[in-house]
Amino acid sequence: MILVTGATGSIGTHLVRLFQEKGVAFKALVRDEGKARALGCDVVVGDFDDPGSLVPAMEGVDRLFLNAGGAQPVDGEQPMVRQQKAAIDAARAAGVSRVVKVSVSGAHRGGRLAQGAHWEIEEYLKASGLGWSMLRPGGFMQNFVTGTAGFTADGKLLDVYGGAPVSYIDCHDIAACAAALLTGSGGLGETYELTGPQALTCAEIAQELSAALGRTVEHAELSPDELAAGLRAQGLPARFADDLAELSRQVASGSMAATTTAVRDLTRREPRTFGEFLAANAEALRAG
Numbered sequence: 001m002i003l004v005t006g007a008t009g010s011i012g013t014h015l016v017r018l019f020q021e022k023g024v025a026f027k028a029l030v031r032d033e034g035k036a037r038a039l040g041c042d043v044v045v046g047d048f049d050d051p052g053s054l055v056p057a058m059e060g061v062d063r064l065f066l067n068a069g070g071a072q073p074v075d076g077e078q079p080m081v082r083q084q085k086a087a088i089d090a091a092r093a094a095g096v097s098r099v100v101k102v103s104v105s106g107a108h109r110g111g112r113l114a115q116g117a118h119w120e121i122e123e124y125l126k127a128s129g130l131g132w133s134m135l136r137p138g139g140f141m142q143n144f145v146t147g148t149a150g151f152t153a154d155g156k157l158l159d160v161y162g163g164a165p166v167s168y169i170d171c172h173d174i175a176a177c178a179a180a181l182l183t184g185s186g187g188l189g190e191t192y193e194l195t196g197p198q199a200l201t202c203a204e205i206a207q208e209l210s211a212a213l214g215r216t217v218e219h220a221e222l223s224p225d226e227l228a229a230g231l232r233a234q235g236l237p238a239r240f241a242d243d244l245a246e247l248s249r250q251v252a253s254g255s256m257a258a259t260t261t262a263v264r265d266l267t268r269r270e271p272r273t274f275g276e277f278l279a280a281n282a283e284a285l286r287a288g
């Protein structure tokens with residue numbers, strides 16, 4: 001039996017759908033049964049913030065898809081680290097044999113925000129004795145639909161990467177890679193850097209959005225210093241604002257421009273282009 005965590009999220013909803021299409025036996029760990037009803041699958045209630053709920057939720061589970069929310073610090077702590085370590089402890093106690101974890105591109109010791117948090121969890125998982133595979137995706141195409149990518153008040157797409165290209169990936173492809181690892185025997189002890197098929201600049205993304213929406217989407221540059229000042233003005237902690245500014249400097253220097261063949265290697269098909277992603281999400285895009 002496979003347990004899918006983060007099942008209501010951007011990656012998890014695709015993974016649930018893929019398993020349903022393929023008739024794979026799985027259940028989803030959810031915090032809110034009512035919210036999860038739309039998934040149309042077996043669920044078990046559990047919360048990463050309640051370690052006592054996790055071991056019973058993993059009873060009879062052989063493989064775990066480990067994923068949850070982002071890495072915004074709360075009172076200087078990264079809740080994700082504590083939460084995912086608790087899930088790994090529960091998996092070991094429940095006799096899970098293998099964990100497929102969603103991490104982040106460029107995870108490293110001492111990295112800012114998600115890069116440091118995911119690295120710490122990766123190391124904990126590697127030391128746990130459980131079988132593991134790491135998926136390290138870059139920026140999600142979904143960010144342009146969910147609002148995670150910033151827009152100005154008058155609807156301009158914010159370029160916080162100084163015109164540098166980013167090889168955005170569709171969460172559909174991340175889920176397909178996870179499905180291959182959760183249902184197959186390959187990839188044990190492997191780390192996969194996942195990207196889309198091409199790196200796009202903000203100007204190119206704005207052009208694609210314009211074509212999909214049938215109206216002009218403009219873009220506006222925001223320097224890392226302006227980004228940090230804006231976040232501080234919104235009341236966000238200075239450290240968080242500075243970390244985000246530093247990450248945007250790194251991306252501006254080309255740190256997320258490379259593409260890999262990992263999606264093709266794992267799924268035997270090409271990852272979706274940004275245009276294909278927009279076509280598959282036309283309804284959500286127009287509603288957003």
Ligand SMILES: NC(=O)c1ccc[n+]([C@@H]2O[C@H](COP(=O)([O-])OP(=O)(O)OC[C@H]3O[C@@H](n4cnc5c(N)ncnc54)[C@H](OP(=O)(O)O)[C@@H]3O)[C@@H](O)[C@H]2O)c1
Pocket residue numbers: 005006007008009010011012030031032035046047048049067068069070071083102103104105114137138139140143148
């Ligand atoms: N956005 C990007 O560009 C990007 C790039 C690379 C890596 N990542 C990584 O991707 C991950 C986010 O994936 P995603 O976008 O699929 O997530 P998401 O859409 O933000 O969804 C988060 C999921 O985690 C669940 N969750 C949150 N807190 C939980 C808790 N305490 N206990 C149990 N479940 C909980 C949520 O359930 P509810 O429905 O109950 O809220 C939801 O299903 C993060 O680790 C992030 O660092 C993101």
